[in-house]
Amino acid sequence: MGGYLQPLKSKHPFILNATSNPPEKGLWKVIGASSLGTLIEWYDFYIFGSLATVLASQFFPKENPTAALLSTLATFAAGFVVRPFGALVFGRIGDMVGRKYTFLLTLVIMGGSTFAIGLVPGYARIGYAAPILVLVLRLLQGLALGGEYGGAATYVAEHAPTGRRGFYTSWIQTTATLGLFVSLGVILITRQVLDSDPIASIAKFNDWGWRIPFLLSIVLVVVSVYIRMKMEESPLFAKLKREGNTAKNPLKESFARKANLKLVLLALFGAAMGQGVVWYTGQFYAQSFLENVCHVDFAQSRTILIWAILFATPFFVVFGGWSDRVGRKWIMLLGMLLAVFTYRPLFGAMERITSPDLSASVTDQRESSVIGSDDPSTKTLVTTHSFPDGTVITSTGPIVGFGDQFNFNAPGVKWNKVMGNSRYWSLVGIIFIMILYVTMVYGPIAAFLVELFPTRIRYTSMSLPYHIGNGIFGGLTPFIATLLTTIYANDVLVGLWYPIVITSVCFVIGALYVSGRSGSSANETNE
Amino acid sequence: MTMDQLKRAAGILWMILGPLAVYYLVQTAAIEIAKKPVIDTKIQWGVFVGVFIPIAIGLVLFGWYAWKGEYDRESAVNGK
Secondary structure, eight states, X not given: OOSSOOOOOXXXXXXXXXXXXXXXXXXXXXXXXXXXXXXXXXXXXXXXXXXXXXXXXXXXXXXXXXXXXXXXXHHHHHHHHTHXXXXXHHHXXXXXXXXXXXXXXXXXXXXXXXXXXXXXXXXXXXXXXXXXXXXXXXXXXXXXXXXXXXXHHHHHHTTSOTTOXXXXXXXXXXXXXXXXXXXXXXXXXHHHHSOSSHHHHHHHIIIIITHHHHHHHHHHHHHHHHHHHTSOOOHHHHHHHHTTOSOSOHHHHHHSSHHHHHHHHHHIIIIIHHHHHHHHIIIIIHHHIIIIISOBOHHHHHHHHHHHHHHHTHHHHHHHHHHHHHOSHHHHHHHHHHHHHHHHHHHHHHHHHTOOOGGGSEEEEEEEOOTTOOOGGGOEEEEEEEOTTSOEEEEEEESSOGGGGXXXXXXXXXXXXXXXXXXXXXXXXXXXXXXXXXXXXXXXXXHHHHHHSOGGGHHHHHHHHHHIIIIIXXXXXXXHHHHHHHHSTTOTTGGGHHHHXXXXXXXXXXXXXXXXXXXXXXXXXOO | OOHHHHHHHHHHHHHHHHHHHHHHHHHHHHHHHHHSOSXXXXXXXXXXXXXXXXXXXXXXXXXXXXXXXXXXXXXXXXXX
């Protein structure tokens, strides 16, 4: 059989079955409405991370830029760490009250928090109240996201026919990556349209224009809430409710009963943990690596990711649909295995592509100094290296130590690399491969998790391992990987050991303990 | 060795891996905080240790269940 579930002969009323599937047209409405809302939630969540540097300058003391950036990253991390708590809070509500109203609530909380971040005055105006407000709003974002995804995946799965759940839930799976895609696109466009002069436009964006992507969220959320309001409750949950069989204490049933707890642990350590780090390494850490280690131009590092996402996104549906025929397990595990063995070569290739031999370039140098100052210490040397393939590398550093302008690792020298065509598309290709791994591990996982747990506690049970795996193991990946590079500074690829080790452990656990067959008995053991 | 025996034996590995990971994490946190005893460092590492300790406990529990045969084929925890 293709998927994990067989038509069940269980006596239990809460099992996942397909006896009351809506017609195809109605199903696409369900998928469209669920996916749009989830996409908006991911968009809201990611604009914060994508604008970490700008937010640091706005909301945290400017005297110490490193502290400011770390504080923002900590806030970013807080957004991830709080996600499992959102899973518990909203999962419980979703299993008791219903899927529809719960993920309406999470959407409103997420949209409201995002909009409010766009309104918070900067540190310069209200002092420490600014970072505190931003932190609180970020925590609310994390809570809301923790409740959203499980609801959307469950809602779609409970409408989908047996044997096609991988295909239909894979549309929900595209939303996380598309949310990132939209957030990057909105940021790039906003940066460029605020003034006819590109430099002035960027300056305006850094000053006040960064608020636009946050404020825009409210429009998207209103549209999505309107659409979701018109939707019906999941048929399986509605049936449970009619019969009075909803869980009285979903948290207790999910985590205090060994039969279900062992499935939660298996879902976390045998699937969600590896999926999370592969997701964040292939997209967030790859972009961070391009920008901070390879020093690729801000806009280019983002458009590279945008192209790669665009080419790779259809594969979520391909692998989700395929998992209905061949099973979820080995598609997800193959994605993990490929990631383990190829991350270092792929990131190494990115580093090599962006570090051409400077002696092969045409070099132009000019001095730059603060206007009206004769102080030699304020003078900088701007060196431009032009390559035949169109690559232009600019270094800006102190006038003293002129020779260091040719050394990528020289302290105090800032690099900006604009890649020529062939290098640019090579980088797109590498990131595409890494996002392909993401589609393998992420495309089938919603169906995998949904089918693992019974209807009455599904929202709670699947949300927690997903958000520990994706939010904590995955969300902290860029942060931990960057931290490793500061501890072991002589290896730019050292940060990759974190995702490699976590994914390896997950692969072994998944290969040993996750069955490649149907999960129908999982429902039966969860009485 | 059968598959079920392998699953049980690996359970011991997961039970060891949990405390080992916590030991490495706490040790690294102590070294890094000692190197740079500022509030940012303390917060970062405090978050890491606070978040990963319950997960490590979960891994030990997972190992315990595996060792006790809860994931054996006959138990069919995730298979039909």
